[in-house]
Structure formats: C-alpha cells, structure tokens
Amino acid sequence: MERIRVAVIGTGSIAKHRHLPEYASNPNVEIVAVCDIVPERVKEIAEEYDAKAYTDYKELLAKENIDAISVCLPNYLHAPVSIAALSAGCHVLCEKPMATSREEAEAMIQAAKENNRKLMIGHNQRFVSSHQKAKALIDQGEIGKIYSFRTTFGHGGPERWSAEGEDSWFFKKDQAFIGAMGDLGVHKADLIRYVLNDEITEVGAFVETSAKDANVDDNACFILKTEKGVIGTLAASWAYTAAEDNSTVIYGEKAILRLEDDPKYSLVVQYTNGDVVKYELDGIQSNEEGGQSTSHVIDHFIDSISQDTEPLINGEEGMKALDIILGAIKSVESKTIQTLEK
Template sequence: MGTLKVGVVGCGSIANHRHLPEYQNNPDAEIIAVCDKVEDRAKATAERFGAGKYYTDYHELLQNEEIDIVSVCTPNYLHAPVSIAALQAGKHVLCEKPMATSEKEANEMIAAAEKSGKKLMIGHNQRFVPSHQKAKELIASGELGRIYSFRTTFGHGGPEGWSADGKNSWFFKKEEAFIGALGDLGVHKADLIRYILGEEVKEVAALVEGNAKENSTVDDNAVALLRTESGIIGTLTASWAYVSSEDNSTIIYGEKGIIRLEEDPVFSMVIQYKDGSTVNYQLGQIQTNESQSNSGVIDHFVESVKEDKTPLITGDEGWKSLQVIIAALEANETKKNVQL
C-alpha cells in the first residue's frame, strides 16, 4: 500500500492543531481534501495544508474515490452520521471523541465498520502518553501489588480559548455538543482509567453541574465515583472551571506504592513506594492546548491502516469509555448508582 490519501471533515481547532499537522508530518499520508460548512474556513485550511480540494458538504468529499482515510473533526452530534457515511463509502475512519451521542449511534458506527471491512478508530490520545503507557506496564507487572483506588482529573478554563468560534462555540450548545466537560474531558479520563488498570468500570455515581459558563446548556463541572470489576474505586473529575492552569493528572494508589502521573511540572511520573523511597521519571510532558506535540494518534492510525492491524482504540473501546460518561449523566439525573 502506497501513500494514504487523507480527507478531513471539520476544519476547527482539533483539525488545525492536531490532525492536519500530524498527517502533514507523516510520510505515509497525503492530505488531499478538507471540508467545513464555513467555506472561508475550508478554503483557508486547504491552502494552509496543501489540500488540492475543499468542500462545504461532507457527502461530496466522501464521493472522492482517491480518499483512503477520513478524520472526523466535527461537532459531537455529527460524529456518528459522518463516520457511518464515510465507512459506507469505503473509507477508514478516525473519529474524534466522544464517538457518539448515544448507545444506538455507537452501535451503528461499530456495525458500519464491521460491514464495510474498514477500520474505525476513536481519537483517545491519552493512551499514547509515555507516562500512561509506563504506568500501565508497571501495574500489569505487579510492581504496585494490588490496586486499591485512583483519582483522575482533567480540567481547564474552558473551550472558548481553544475553539475556532470562541464563546459562541458549539461546545456550549446541547443540540450540537450533547454533553459538556464530561464529553470534552471526562471521556478521556474514563478511557485512560480503563486502559491503565486493564479493567472495565462496573458501577458509576455522579454529581454534575452547569454553573461556570454563561449562555451554556451543557455541563461544565462533574465528579464521578467509579468502581471497577475487581473492586477498585476512585474519582473522575471533569471541569471547565480551572481558571489558573490545566490539570490533567492521575494518581493510582496501590498496595506497594503510589503512582503520580502528570502532576509534577518536571517529572511526568513519580512513584512513592511504601518503604519511603521515591523514583522520578522524565518521560516527556503530556500534550496540552498550549503545548502542541505529536499526539501519536495519527501515526498509529496510519500504521494500522497500512499494515492492516487492529487500532488500539476500536469502536468497541470507544463505546466502553463513552458508556461510563453516559452512566454518569444518568446517575446524576436519577440520584442512583448506575450498574454497567
């Protein structure tokens, strides 16, 4: 298989800061088309990244037979429709998170991938962070003994400073976003905990609020309590109200020690052992909106397609992580724990 021809649907910040630069830097990929409903944005993005064609209707982009793979970088409510259409058109699909707005949509995406024989990957980039990969390895090896608890959080000042449309962004509109900070940030941490611990979440309780942002119809602060299949319990926090600096840290509490991830400004992983000793790891800092680097997502997706390998985050994996977040919404609404 030669160079993969790429089409990107949605020309907002995630496309311009992550997907397109990473495709551009991958020698096995060539960006040939982009699409955005705002024509000026589509045209400017095409010029910036050397795409030969730009569209304002994604159906037209999908009719381009040259395209091998499609990145879906749209508002959340379009993730499923665009992904399904792309798969049906014979394209491999990399879809941003959260993958869908419901179980029905997620299942339809998974079914479309199976029927087409094409790959579907969800862009959960936290699995590619070196400290997270190292923590998973150490926990699996028994380095920390039995795991008892965890605390994982993702919070910053909100998407208005990141989104192409600022305070008028689709992120704040329930009809387009479906979900706020929980879907923007929390689903990353749900996926991370599943990945690091190697276990599924089986029970969820949650408190969810939407009081930090004006003119918003979605959540912006949430705390969920999770229990895994082996009985590990912990908290997951997602917030758009951390106004000083981003917090993207995770702490794992084990029988033989504590792993602190992305908490220290210098050391991306710190292990505090039961005997009082500490080991510091400099593995490279986690990517933030202010500090861009190669996320690893696009390179992994391109490699998966070229070598015909199953991607790390399949549609099934994406749904299992989204299911935790949907359960948190249900738990908050019903004031009852939700069993998965």
C-alpha cells in the first residue's frame, strides 16, 4: 500500500516526544510537512524528519497533498485548525481536550461527517495495558457490581514538559481555556467512562490556583455519578511536586482493582476472599524520565485510516469527556451539582 502522507501542526513537546517519533517509526507513514509559528523550532524539526517547514497551517493545507494531520496546538486552536484540515480532506488526530466548548466539538464532528474523514482525539490512557486489562475483568463480571472509584492524574506542572517552560500557553487562560482539569482531568474523565463502560451523568467540582502563578486552575477535584449509580472522585493537579501520580482504584463487589498504584505491578487485584493477583504489564506513559514508550495512539489512528475503521476515541467519545469538564466548570461557577446532557 502507499504510505499515508502526514503533517503535524504544532511542534511543541507533545509533537516532539509523541506524535513525530511514533509517525516516524510507523512503516505506513511518510512525514511530509510540519508547521509551527516559531520559525527556528519548525526548521529544526523539519530537518530532523526530512519534511517541509511551514509557519502558516493554511498555506500547508493549500500547498501539500496530505492524507492525515496531527493537531498539536494550544487548546483554543484545536477546533478551528481541525475543521480546516477536515474541510481540506485530511483525517485528523487532535490533542485533548478536543475543544473549548460543546459547540466547537459538535462543529468538528460535523466537519468529519461532511468530508467523510476520520476524527480521533488523543486520549492515550485507553491504550495502557493495565487499563485495558481492568476493563476486560469488569466486562467479564470478574469484579461484580462496581460500587465506587477514585482516579487521579497529577504531576509538577507543564513547565517541566512544555516547550516554552514557565512561559507556557498552558498557564494562559485565553489560549488554554482551563488548566489542570483540561490538561489532565479530561484524560481521566475519558478513562473512567471507558473502563467502567458507563456514562457520567452528574458532576460537582472544586478548583483552586494555589501552586502556580497562573490564571487557570492547578488543582481540581470532581465528584462524579454514573448512569449505573456508581459514585467516585477525580483529581487533576499540577501540584504533585515530588512525583507523578496516575493511579485509579475501582471498588467492586468481588474485588478492588488498583491501576498504576503500585511501583512494580501496574494492576493489582485484591479479592474479597483474600486472594491477591499482581499483573506486571507495560508501564503507563509518563512525562518523567524514561516514560516515553509508545502511546499506541498514532498506530491506532493510522490503522483506522488504512483499514477504514472507526477510531476508538472518535469525535463523539472526545466530546463526552469534554462534557464532563464543561459540567465541572459550571459546577464551580454555580456551586451546584450539574446534570450532563445525554
């Protein structure tokens, strides 16, 4: 088969560490072009991947024959650039959160349908081995009825990871829209829906800016209720200064599942009869040193194009995770529990 011609728009850290290396290692991909408003950065990346460099994504879309685009830009640009790429006939892999409003997300989904193109959102936590194994155990009835859960995603902050360091767009409300709950919380919002095979119907939230000099949240805590009546908590933070925490614990009738909660065993199952089963699986993706193993997102996206299958995290799935975050924002503003749209 002919290789899929790919361009990456935005060459900051997520593109540099995840998208570009994973495209480069996929034999079915040719990296044709890269785009960034910082000329020196895009020139260096273009030379590394033998691609054409652009500083204007509209020019790239007009001049190049591209099959698929990765959108690795600040959050406020996700929707307009994704829609432009879809309208130009490209399949799109967009970073999370997919948009800054439900209207934007719906417009992205509509653009994908109108142009008969794939739209995938980069929620990489679904591809983590412990998460997939936990979902399988729950689906098989191994855990019985689910009673509760707690899930968290926190690290020391995006300045350690972002290309701009402390001047990162992550801290600027006009570009980021929201802080830790958009950067990290939306991952766990997607994950808990996926693993439990259940929809979040109600959300209450508190947010604070206590650890960073920023005008977005750096600590967020949600209380969530699902369609099946399961209640649990979600925490997202840029204030876990000593180490990253990416753990999820699910409390069930027959067992407790501990995901990414043990330094050696990525899944520990504690049964009510006293048995403990420890699974030593592939490690979770991390921003810490040595945490850059493949995310499987790129390979899945490319497979969905070449095999003409629906991506696991399509626009509708991405919007459901975004809805939880938007509900949390409304909860903070109104100091009430929010019921989510179906």
